[in-house]
Amino acid sequence: xxxxxxxxxxxxxxxxxxxxxxxxxxxxxxxxxxxxxxxxxxxxxxxxxxxxxxxxxxxxxxxx
Amino acid sequence: xxxxxxxxxxxxxxxxxxxxxxxxxxxxxxxxxxxxxxxxxxxxxxxxxxxxxxxxxxxxxxxxxxxxxxxxxxxxxxxxxxxxxxxxxxxxxxxxxxxxxxxxxxxxxxxxxxxxxxxxxxxxxxxxxxxxxxxxxxxxxxxxxxxxxxxxxxxxxxxxxxxxxxxxxxxxxxxxxxxxxxxxxxxxxxxxxxxxxxxxxxxxxxxxxxxxxxxxxxxxxxxxxxxxxxxxxxxxxxxxxxxxxxxxxxxxxxxx
Numbered sequence: 334x335x336x337x338x339x340x341x342x343x344x345x346x347x348x349x350x351x352x353x354x355x356x357x358x359x360x361x362x363x364x365x366x367x368x369x370x371x372x373x374x375x376x377x378x379x380x381x382x383x384x385x386x387x388x389x390x391x392x393x394x395x396x397x
Numbered sequence: 398x399x400x401x402x403x404x405x406x407x408x409x410x411x412x413x414x415x416x417x418x419x420x421x422x423x424x425x426x427x428x429x430x431x432x433x434x435x436x437x438x439x440x441x442x443x444x445x446x447x448x449x450x451x452x453x454x455x456x457x458x459x460x461x462x463x464x465x466x467x468x469x470x471x472x473x474x475x476x477x478x479x480x481x482x483x484x485x486x487x488x489x490x491x492x493x494x495x496x497x498x499x500x501x502x503x504x505x506x507x508x509x510x511x512x513x514x515x516x517x518x519x520x521x522x523x524x525x526x527x528x529x530x531x532x533x534x535x536x537x538x539x540x541x542x543x544x545x546x547x548x549x550x551x552x553x554x555x556x557x558x559x560x561x562x563x564x565x566x567x568x569x570x571x572x573x574x575x576x577x578x579x580x581x582x583x584x585x586x587x588x589x590x591x592x593x594x595x596x597x598x599x600x601x602x603x604x605x606x607x608x609x610x611x612x613x614x615x616x617x618x619x620x621x622x623x624x625x626x627x628x629x630x631x632x633x634x635x636x637x638x639x640x641x642x643x644x645x646x647x648x649x650x651x652x653x
Contacts, residue, residue: 334449334606344448347458353523354461357516358447361465364508365621371504372628379635383648386639 438617445610468618484566501629507545
């Protein structure tokens, strides 16, 4: 099993197919990253809501 | 009547599985390992497939898109089963958690179906000479995308959660007729799309130097899918159970 390309330029160019292959790779990674970040952000937001409800319940008038 | 409640320990797992709290805690323990495994498999498979696998005799280097296209398509289809089965369990046993899994599977499935179509289009250009063709396989995958989006949209179309859940589950179940059509489309119709590379019943139609990294990528996508499904479901659990004591305790615990 050998590395199929002589250098970085060749790896990026892929005999003219580079733009297709690398666009597919970048878009896939971006979508997959979104599938991880989105639910983590939602969880974070939900926990903040709960924390605010708790704070309101313990201090209903909002006094410091 | 004690025997009725104590009688069946084998059903305990089923009821526990239905508890959002149990799901949240258990998946919390699994997530670090599963994420690590997904990351390791995906990076290995990608480097192997893009840099080390030999190029295709006919398609040259454009064939390397297969290492994303096939795993994304696999999980777009497998994810539909998960969504439909979760919907069915919700309908039959009125299990809250099951509906949450169904709802979480919809955006992930839609994203992966989009990826399958997008990488396919990009692969089509150098191979078929066109980005898009109204071919049976491509069209039935587009219908899959609309089914996912439909399930997602129905969730927000009703005032009550319960009605939205039931409508989504019914659409998901009706939509399963599309799945065998997708699988069989390349055999039933004369199409541009090439026949399946991997079949359970026969040896893969590709050289093992090309096939091994594909297998690693498929396994990696399965792990990734599980991680994403857990994360989306956990977010949904927190949102839906925000009034419960255990979620409040969890948030207070995290603050200290």
